[in-house]
Amino acid sequence: MATRRKVAGKARRKGKKTPVRKAARKPVRKTKKISKQTAKKASPRSATRKRASSTAKPAAKPAPVRPPAQPKAAPPIRPARPASQEQRIGVVTHYYSHLSVVAMQLEPGTTLRVGDLIHIHGHTTDFTQRVESLEVNHASVNEVGPNDNFGLKVIDHAREHDVVFKVRS
Numbered sequence: 001m002a003t004r005r006k007v008a009g010k011a012r013r014k015g016k017k018t019p020v021r022k023a024a025r026k027p028v029r030k031t032k033k034i035s036k037q038t039a040k041k042a043s044p045r046s047a048t049r050k051r052a053s054s055t056a057k058p059a060a061k062p063a064p065v066r067p068p069a070q071p072k073a074a075p076p077i078r079p080a081r082p083a084s085q086e087q088r089i090g091v092v093t094h095y096y097s098h099l100s101v102v103a104m105q106l107e108p109g110t111t112l113r114v115g116d117l118i119h120i121h122g123h124t125t126d127f128t129q130r131v132e133s134l135e136v137n138h139a140s141v142n143e144v145g146p147n148d149n150f151g152l153k154v155i156d157h158a159r160e161h162d163v164v165f166k167v168r169s
Contacts, residue, residue: 086119086165095158096151102158106146110166113143117169120154122162129155 090106102120106112112131119128133153134141144150 085168087168088163089118089166090164092120092122092158092160092162092164094160097157099151100154100157101151102154103149103151104164106144106148108146111143111145112152112166117167119165119167120156120158120162121165122159125156125158125162127154127156128167 087110088107089110089112090104092102093105094103096102104112112118112134114131114134116131117128118131120126131152134144135151136144136148141150
């Protein structure tokens with residue numbers, strides 16, 4: 001919103017402005033804008049010429065010859081657990097941070113019970129825990145199936161689209 005300047009003394013009034021005579025005006029000079037020029041980098045050829053033409057320096061001692069370095073062997077990449085010990089059972093659909101609870105969608109033909117060992121793995125998530133609490137509509141249950149909307153208490157932060165595995169003992 002625009003603010004008004006206070007006028008001291010005379011009140012503002014609307015009216016015709018007095019015409020300014022052309023003779024009283026002074027011509028306004030336009031100033032040229034000076035653009036900054038970037039410094040040019042010296043080409044490698046000119047740098048070598050300058051070095052060659054500069055004053056002669058005493059020869060430096062030759063560097064000792066080192067044997068070629070052997071490349072380090074990369075450590076073998078091993079999965080945290082063999083895939084045969086884990087079965088994919090579902091995906092995290094939502095995480096409630098204030099409760100540390102995940103909502104999950106189980107895959108068809110799978111069940112989850114209290115006491116099962118699960119592994120939750122994602123882009124930044126990777127932890128294993130034992131199922132201690134399962135709830136369907138705020139009621140505690142011992143087992144859930146693929147059609148149930150349920151909550152699962154977790155020990156660490158989980159994110160949507162993290163994969164849930166059941167660890168076989």
